[in-house]
Amino acid sequence: AQRVTQPEKLLSVFKGAPVELKCNYSYSGSPELFWYVQYSRQRLQLLLRHISRESIKGFTADLNKGETSFHLKKPFAQEEDSAMYYCALGAGAGGTSYGKLTFGQGTILTVHP
Amino acid sequence: GAxxxxxxxxxxxxxxxxxxxxxxxxxxxxxxxxxRQSLGQGLEFLIYFQGNSAPDKSGLPSDRFSAERTGGSVSTLTIQRTQQEDSAVYLCASSGRGDQPQHFGDGTRLSIL
Structure with missing residues (x-):
């Protein structure tokens, strides 16, 4: 069974401070991990995908298969980063698998001025 | 719209x-x-369509829930004999292929009195 755990429901930091949103997963196959973000009164949107290995809005995330983690990091948080962040696990790449997503419970990030 | x-x-x-x-x-x-996005349950998968077929309906919570897709485009989710626990935001997403990132809509906020 697939499971995604985001241990922090709420996370508060000050502007300019580093931020790390934790995500752990459980999946027996080849995982495909995503971070989605939902800003206030906006739709859920893709932030990062692990296979892209890119930095979006200063955020990065590295898949650690040994620790089954996909933590989201940003060295200097900005007020506009305040939002709900969801970690999500895809059913796996290749074969007949498809993109059904299993989401974590989400972390509300608040960046104070 | 796009x-x-x-x-x-x-x-x-x-x-x-x-x-x-x-x-x-x-x-x-x-x-x-x-x-479906509800308080306390987070984001839960309901059903997946590939074209007009639904190879995975495993997330539908009861037989009161059904969905169809016609012409490989528009989809309708039907809830019969609604209950208060059906109150939630129902989100739809689409992707170009099953392994491509999903793009979400704004959702329908359903309130059962």
Missing amino acids: GVSQSPSNKVTEKGKDVELRCDPISGHTALYWY
């Missing part, structure tokens, strides 16, 4: 009534997903 469109944006109905929620995916997207 994004996933859902209607209505809000729906308030009495317990026991039937409701229909509509999703218009991004043009050309063959994969379509329904999720």
